[in-house]
Amino acid sequence: MLRAWEVYQATVGPDKLTYYTGMEGYPSRLNDWARSDIKDRLLNADGCLLELWEHDDQLGGHRVEYRGRMLDQPQYTHEPEAVSGVAFWLPTEYLEEQGPARVKELALALARELPFNTGYVSPAFNGLMDMQMVRPLIHDLCFRYPGLDIFDSEVTRRLGTRPKGSYWLNFYGPPLLNELSGVTGLRERLPGLSVQEFAPDKVLVELGEWPEVDGDMPAYRQLARVLEPHLYQETQPPLPPRTCAAGSVASSTESP
Known part of the structure; x- marks a missing residue:
């Protein structure tokens, strides 16, 4: 997941994700400390919920949503079909300006990194x-x-x-x-x-x-x-x- 996030951000640009959901569940600015915090959560936690997005005053734009199934948590005994999932969003303008081949290229790059x-x-x-x-x-x-x-x-x-x-x-x-x-x-x-x-x-x-x-x-x-x-x-x-x-x-x- 960490490698996929890096691929996505390198493709769309480092300035396209500017906010994220902190540990307390509140929106925070995506700065160097926050990036370190996210990497630590992805590498060391047994699962996490994570959102990163572009705008704080409108819908749309670039966005990443990750729901990592928390291993060995008792609530999953009642949800045996639960899985981890991640969504990478692009604005419609990206498809219109870059073309479908560019979107496909990014999707393949992400798919190579993810099981x-x-x-x-x-x-x-x-x-x-x-x-x-x-x-x-x-x-x-x-x-x-x-x-x-x-x-x-x-x-x-x-x-x-x-x-x-x-x-x-x-x-x-x-x-x-x-x-x-x-x-x-x-x-x-x-x-x-x-x-x-x-x-x-x-x-x-x-x-x-x-x-x-x-x-x-x-x-x-x-x-x-x-x-x-x-x-x-x-x-x-x-x-x-x-x-x-x-x-x-x-x-x-x-x-x-």
């Missing part, structure tokens, strides 16, 4: 998703733009080794890769799609040069059919019923 069962790269709704006024506003948009992910870091408490969905860039490692018939089996089951083994037991399935967010999305459907027996299924709907939407808070929507 993983599954991972993905996708455009996503970016907002305060835990606020009741926000989720109803996204309800209609998520059906209009099915290629936009609804990100929820809490899913790591239930995800296990299952994939969460079909996305633009899809990363698979063991044991999921074996369940999907390995590299050779994936290529046979996904004709016309790019299946790349970029490291031992690490595969990237790429669904086109650019991510898609709307339309028929045939490549996404093709992969979803292969993944269906293995997919993670939410036990509760991620969004409230449409009748909860209120026009009075329409101005609160966030751009993806």
Whole structure:
């Protein structure tokens, strides 16, 4: 995780992450002492929660979120499917200005550093998703733009080794890769799609040069059919019923 963070920061620039969550849970400036504190927590703790972000007065921008499963903690006896998870965020402008090849290059660099069962790269709704006024506003948009992910870091408490969905860039490692018939089996089951083994037991399935967010999305459907027996299924709907939407808070929507 430490090496992946260093790769991300070296790629986007040292000034793109300026705040982090300190040990007490309060936002703090990311200075030399804070970087040393983060490294110590990553190297010596048996798991930790960590957030780093760019802006203190707006959503969006660059962000890193890490939920490290705390080993040997008693609460995990009740959450056997809990796993560690990390999310690296880029603003939409990065994709538009740098192009998809640059985003893919960064994703591959991160994936080489991290052990993983599954991972993905996708455009996503970016907002305060835990606020009741926000989720109803996204309800209609998520059906209009099915290629936009609804990100929820809490899913790591239930995800296990299952994939969460079909996305633009899809990363698979063991044991999921074996369940999907390995590299050779994936290529046979996904004709016309790019299946790349970029490291031992690490595969990237790429669904086109650019991510898609709307339309028929045939490549996404093709992969979803292969993944269906293995997919993670939410036990509760991620969004409230449409009748909860209120026009009075329409101005609160966030751009993806």
